[in-house]
Amino acid sequence: MTDTSSVSRRDTRPARVAWQIATGIVTLAITLLGLLVITFIIARVVPIDPVLAIVGERATAEQMQAAREALGLDLPFWQQFAIYVGDAVRGDLGTSIRTGLPVSQEIGRFFPATLELATLGTIFGTLVGVPAGVLAATRPGTISDQFVRLVGLMGYSMPVFWLGLIGLLVFYGKLDWVAGPGRLDPTYDMMMEFQLTQYTGMILIDSALNGAWDIFRNAVSHIILPAGLLGYVSMAYISRMTRSFMMNELGQEYITTARVKGMPEWRVVWVHAMKNVMVPLITVIALSYAYLLEGSVLTETIFAWPGLGSYITNGLFANDMPAVLGGTVVVGVVFVALNMASDILYRLIDPRAR
Secondary structure, X not given: OOOHHHHHHHHHHHHHHHXXXXXXXXXXXXXXXXXXXXXXXXHHHOOOOHHHHHHOOOOOHHHHHHHHHHHOXXXXXXXXXXXXXXXXXXXXXXXXXXXXXXXXXXXXXXXXXXXXXXXXXXXXXXXXXXXXXXXXXXXXXXXXXXXXXXXXXXXXXXXHHHHHHHHHHHHHHHOOOOOOOOOOOHHHHHHHHHOOOOOOOOHXXXXXXXXXXXXXXXXXXXXXXHHHHHHHHHHHHHHHHHHHHHHHHHOOHHHHHHHHOOOOHHHHHHHHHHHHHHHHHHHHHHHHHHHHHHOOHHHHHHOOOOOHHHHHHHHHHOOOHHHHHHHHHHHHHHHHHHHHHHHHHHHHHOHHHO
């Protein structure tokens, strides 16, 4: 005889999944709409006249009015916002006042540099931070625990710009172990620009795909110091959170039961406890990654790294609000996307969330 309760559960499962997908899409749309509302308001309240920035201070009243009409600033606010949302949905983030180029095109050129730098920093922070946090949690109060906590505290306390300057002074200026600021030496930069095929905009990947290993090695020598710096900052955060999560799990009853049954300690920690630690740790890593993608302005400035943070900063100094707001929208979308990705992984790892 068929169990009616199991049949009903199977019947409602597709509907529940469809409901969760629909809810996620609606939440995403509302979040992005809120982001566009905020950036639209910022563009209207900042004391910068886009018309004046375009036509200059010596323009006549007729020229000012013509520029205002061309930008749609003579329309009601609700209509301006509707046009703004429509353009953003199509990928049109406006035109840069400095260069006269589409902001989306410029961001497409600058963002891969930030993506490459932040990705390497996150990989380093995760590969070092997670084992360090586990080591500290399994040996509380020991020298290992104190060392991990001290290294993490230093990563939190020391300003990023100071660490960058010290790193350049020691490893580039004194020891000459790494290359200087920038993504490539000028000679290799010209080769990368004019002779090689650009697939992703990330030099390490593109040079490898083109088989240009001399450019690849030069790119590694440039990126290793800023990526290591961001990785250290990321590692400090990830190791601290891993230690906290792991210590909480190691005090649970199921861990005590596993130890009483004679299970090896490595299996208790890295299989049973880590399975539950990974659930909140995914969110921590995703947020750390998002922070490196949008918060590496000082690092990019110190190392002359042509990334999104430098692009937004230069646009702000030049009163180029389309560039600033376009970059802000991209950063917001990245945050939302990473949060959604972490939520999906959370549901895949933890059956209870499903």
